[in-house]
Amino acid sequence: MQWCDVLSDPCLRNLPYKIELNEWGKIEMSPASNRHGFAQSEIGFLLRKTLPEGKTITECAIRTTDGVKVAGVAWGSKAFFERQSIAQDPFDEAPEICVEIVSPSNSDAEMQRKIDLYLGQGAREVWVVDLEGNCRFFGRDGEQEKTEFGISVSMVFH
Numbered sequence: 001m002q003w004c005d006v007l008s009d010p011c012l013r014n015l016p017y018k019i020e021l022n023e024w025g026k027i028e029m030s031p032a033s034n035r036h037g038f039a040q041s042e043i044g045f046l047l048r049k050t051l052p053e054g055k056t057i058t059e060c061a062i063r064t065t066d067g068v069k070v071a072g073v074a075w076g077s078k079a080f081f082e083r084q085s086i087a088q089d090p091f092d093e094a095p096e097i098c099v100e101i102v103s104p105s106n107s108d109a110e111m112q113r114k115i116d117l118y119l120g121q122g123a124r125e126v127w128v129v130d131l132e133g134n135c136r137f138f139g140r141d142g143e144q145e146k147t148e149f150g151i152s153v154s155m156v157f158h
Contacts, residue, residue, distance in 0.1 A: 043129065064094075071098040125139050
């Protein structure tokens, strides 16, 4: 299955799950929760407010070597959107910041794989945020103490 098939299938439009494709084109789904949605919207708002020179996207579809993955939130610069049209589904390149909000159903191995995939597609940073508001930052050199973008994520949840 291709991503355009997922987008055009009426049976998949109103599912209460986030859909991704694995490397073999098989659908993978994970359940949504209100806390997950809250974290996603607050981080999106924070990115938009503090980095106004780019665009913030929720449920950002990115083609990776392991299929189409969907970052909960992403931020791309003007330069990113000069290379990638907002109408393109999925993006061939990852935006500069990709955020994954960890749900209880996510394993550490799954999160590490997504970090590697997003960085491999060009992301400068991947943020991994749990439902308590704890945030870890990853760049090409591994885990970082804070984001290079000068944003305080802790204020989102307090």
